[in-house]
Amino acid sequence: MDNLTIAAAGGMRSRMESLDLLANNLANTETGGYKADREFYNLYVSSEAATADASPTSLPVIQTAWTDFSQGVLRPTGNSLDLALSGKGFFAVSGPSGDLYTRNGSFHLTPQGTLVSTEGYAVRTVAGGNIQAQGSGALQISRDGTVTQDGQVLGRLAVADFAEAGALVKQGNSYFRSTADPQAASGVQVEQGKLESSNVGAAESAVRLVSVMRQFEMLQKAASLGEQMNQEDAQEVARVAS
Amino acid sequence: MMRALFSAASGMTAQQMNVDNIANNLANANTNGYKVRRVQFQDLLYQNLMQPGASASQQTVVPAGLQLGLGTRPAGNEIIFTPGSLSATENPLDVAIQGPGFFQVLQPNGQLAYTRDGEFQLDRNGNVVTANGNPLQPQITIPADAQSITIAADGTVSYTQPNQTTAQVAGQIQLANFQNPAGLSAAGGNLYTPTQASGDPTLGNPGGAEGLGTLQQGYTEQSNVSVVEEMVNLIVSQRAYEANSKVVQAANEMYQQTNGLVQQ
Numbered sequence: 001m002d003n004l005t006i007a008a009a010g011g012m013r014s015r016m017e018s019l020d021l022l023a024n025n026l027a028n029t030e031t032g033g034y035k036a037d038r039e040f041y042n043l044y045v046s047s048e049a050a051t052a053d054a055s056p057t058s059l060p061v062i063q064t065a066w067t068d069f070s071q072g073v074l075r076p077t078g079n080s081l082d083l084a085l086s087g088k089g090f091f092a093v094s095g096p097s098g099d100l101y102t103r104n105g106s107f108h109l110t111p112q113g114t115l116v117s118t119e120g121y122a123v124r125t126v127a128g129g130n131i132q133a134q135g136s137g138a139l140q141i142s143r144d145g146t147v148t149q150d151g152q153v154l155g156r157l158a159v160a161d162f163a164e165a166g167a168l169v170k171q172g173n174s175y176f177r178s179t180a181d182p183q184a185a186s187g188v189q190v191e192q193g194k195l196e197s198s199n200v201g202a203a204e205s206a207v208r209l210v211s212v213m214r215q216f217e218m219l220q221k222a223a224s225l226g227e228q229m230n231q232e233d234a235q236e237v238a239r240v241a242s
Numbered sequence: 243m244m245r246a247l248f249s250a251a252s253g254m255t256a257q258q259m260n261v262d263n264i265a266n267n268l269a270n271a272n273t274n275g276y277k278v279r280r281v282q283f284q285d286l287l288y289q290n291l292m293q294p295g296a297s298a299s300q301q302t303v304v305p306a307g308l309q310l311g312l313g314t315r316p317a318g319n320e321i322i323f324t325p326g327s328l329s330a331t332e333n334p335l336d337v338a339i340q341g342p343g344f345f346q347v348l349q350p351n352g353q354l355a356y357t358r359d360g361e362f363q364l365d366r367n368g369n370v371v372t373a374n375g376n377p378l379q380p381q382i383t384i385p386a387d388a389q390s391i392t393i394a395a396d397g398t399v400s401y402t403q404p405n406q407t408t409a410q411v412a413g414q415i416q417l418a419n420f421q422n423p424a425g426l427s428a429a430g431g432n433l434y435t436p437t438q439a440s441g442d443p444t445l446g447n448p449g450g451a452e453g454l455g456t457l458q459q460g461y462t463e464q465s466n467v468s469v470v471e472e473m474v475n476l477i478v479s480q481r482a483y484e485a486n487s488k489v490v491q492a493a494n495e496m497y498q499q500t501n502g503l504v505q506q
Contacts, residue, residue, distance in 0.1 A: 012500065016246070017291075017310065019496060023246035023489045024285070024311030027253030029482045030260060031283040031314055065308050077280070078324040081424075106282055106320070109422040111441025118282060118317050136342065136419040136444060137453050150453075170309055172287040173317070202485055213492045220499040227503070 005226035011219040014041065018212045021065060025200045026209075033104030033174050034198035036068045069165055072103075072199040074191055080138055081107045081115070084194040089159040089185030090176065093121040094130075101160055101182070103196055104174040109133055115147070119173060125155035126184075141192040161185035245289070245310060246493040252313030253486035256283055259316045260479045267467045268476075275359030275432050276465035277321045278472075284317040320424050321434075326358075326466040328458060334391045335362040335370065338463040341455015343417030343448070344434065347376040354379060355433040356418055356426070356443065361462055370399070374431050382413040393459040397448040417454040418443035 021037045028034040074084045083105030085091070090101035093116075100121065107115050107123060115123045115131035122130040126145075133139060137150045145157035160182035162168060167180035263281045270276040291308040328338045337360035339345070344356035357372065365371045370382045384391060388401035388410075397415035402408075420426060425439025436443060446452035 016496065017308075019489070019493055020245040020249065020310045023249035023253075023486075023493065024313060026482070026485045026489055027249045027256070027314040028283065028285050028311070029253075029485065030256065030281075030479070031285055034283075034285055037309070037311060065310070077322065079320075079322050079424075104284075108320075108424055108439075111421050111425070111439065113421050118284070133421070135452065136421055138342070170285070170288045170311065172311075173284040202481060205485065206488070209488060209492055213495060216496050217499060220503065223503055 002226060002230060005223055005230070008219045008223035008226060012216060012223065015212050015216040015219065019209075019216075022205060022208055022212060026202075026205050029198050029200045029202065029205075031104075031174060031198050032106055033072065033102060033196050034200065035070075035072075035103070036198075036200045037065045037170075038068050039065050067165065067168070067170070068199060070199050072196040074194045075197050076194050078193055080141075080193055081109065082193055082195045083107060083141060083157075084191045084196040085159065085188055086191055087185070087188035089161045089188035090182075091117075092124040092158040092160045092182065093117045093175075094124055095121050095171075095175065098177075099124070099182075100171060100175040100177060101168065102175050105190075106195060115139075124158045126158045127155060129155060131155050131157070141190055143189045143191070145190040157190060159185040159188050159190070161188070244493065244497070245312060246489060249311065249313035250486045250489035250493065252286065252315060254483055254490075256281075256314050256316050257479050257483040257486065261476065261483075263319050264472050264476050264479065268469065268472050270465055271467045271469055271472075273359075273432065273465050274361055274462045275326070275357060276467065277323050277326075277358070278465070278467045279319045279321050281319040282317045283314050285314055286312045288312065321426065321428065322466065323423050324466050326464040328461040329464055330460055331462055332460055333361075334393070334459060335364070336360060336460055336462045337362060337393055337415070338458045338461040339417065339448075339455045340458055341417075341448075341453065342423070343419050343446075343454030344423075344443075345372075346379045346416060346418045346443070346445070347372055347433070348379050349376055349429075349433070353435065354443075355429055355435050357432050357434065358463055359432040360457075372432075376433070378415065380413060380416060382415065384412050393457055395449055395456040395458070397457055414447060415457065416445050417448050418445050419452065419454050420444070 018039055021039055025036045085103055090103055091105055093100050106118055110116055113133040131147050131154050133149055140148045145159055147154045162180055162182060167178050168176040171177045260281050263279055267278050288309040288311050344358060345360060347355055347357060349355050361373055362370045364384060368383045368385055370378045382399050384401055387403055391401045393399050399412040400409040401412060420443055421441040422439060425437055426434040427437045429435045444452060446454050449456045
């Protein structure tokens with residue numbers, strides 16, 4: 001294949017992947033604490049082409065997807081066990097295979113009184129333990145994450161932050177896994193009775209959807225054009241030979 | 243791999259369920275003691291096309307990787323036990339709970355159920371029952387000739403009989419609460435039944451140390467559905483559905499164009 005067709009095909013493929021990212025973002029516009037995925041385009045240069053002197057064939061590919069960790073809108077719910085974070089940071093929960101991090105603070109109490117996430121993973125405190133409520137008294141959670149019940153302090157919720165956002169890997173169910181060690185978050189506030197909405201913007205997503213579609217259309221035209229040129233080449237060559 | 247199509251389809255299914263839930267909330271906007279339910283969504287698993295932390299070359303490491311998500315799913319619809327507003331009815335057997343507790347009633351199948359709907363009536367034996375005829379537990383019986391019935395804030399039910407000046411005590415209404423009320427299972431008829439997730443009920447007298455709340459005679463608790471909020475949710479949900487359907491269209495067109503490449 002010629003350079004034009006290869007480049008166009010690569011572009012079409014990466015636009016398909018862009019659409020996949022976009023579809024997932026739009027499917028999750030109502031997911032609490034969801035953070036939108038974005039992409040970086042890059043030119044792929046094969047190692048053989050890079051060492052050769054000839055101008056390398058470059059393929060546009062999505063190099064990495066990055067997650068937009070901007071703040072979602074905090075929506076009041078009136079439920080005292082709904083917590084939202086205002087600022088940078090994540091709630092830490094004890095998952096089945098190590099710690100998980102989430103911005104979805106829709107927590108519950110187990111029949112034993114442990115504060116858990118929707119999946120039943122215990123919410124971690126700064127001291128490394130869990131929040132254990134006694135009886136059915138209401139929990140008060142202050143802005144720094146200190147949980148009190150009937151005037152008694154039960155612990156302080158751990159809010160973790162990461163130096164590199166790239167260390168966080170989406171795990172599904174609104175959780176992130178981390179490849180780096182967390183550090184204590186600073187300047188973040190815990191808001192009781194609120195939930196963080198998804199940070200996917202509908203208008204912006206619509207614009208991106210149209211742009212991905214049109215780019216795809218253009219690349220498709222380019223690929224057809226490349227094919228047409230190849231066809232003509234073949235026919236011209238054939239005519240000369242006859 | 244038609245990831246975009248399936249992600250969008252999952253978003254549409256999820257929004258459909260959201261609208262179902264909103265419809266039920268709105269249908270119960272005038273149901274006494276009804277508690278609003280809210281659907282929660284979660285993102286699905288991710289497909290790792292490039293692992294974060296993999297080495298891009300000898301010196302550099304891929305900082306973020308390439309993960310493609312596969313859509314959303316409804317994780318559950320939770321009952322929100324915020325108090326509803328109280329409305330005065332002047333009916334002596336209408337009781338509202340100011341606080342987190344529940345009335346305990348006995349179902350015909352012999353199991354206990356819990357309700358916030360305190361519109362009580364008397365059956366033919368003088369027992370205090372709910373609108374469905376489920377008797378309050380512990381049972382309270384009021385004789386047929388009782389004239390004025392008083393229910394105190396602490397749940398004491400008393401009445402006076404003709405030609406008597408002193409009030410007779412018929413019993414005390416008890417309240418129940420759960421460690422995790424959000425884990426209760428709605429049984430219809432304004433009743434909730436305990437589950438493994440809610441834990442066992444703790445019983446106590448109204449106004450007691452358990453913090454179950456106090457009673458208000460002559461009031462009913464309206465549902466805590468905010469019609470305006472549900473309407474806003476309905477619009478948001480409808481638009482989200484629309485956005486997802488646009489993705490289906492876009493994906494369809496892109497696949498069509500890809501197929502168009504081959505025909506020439």
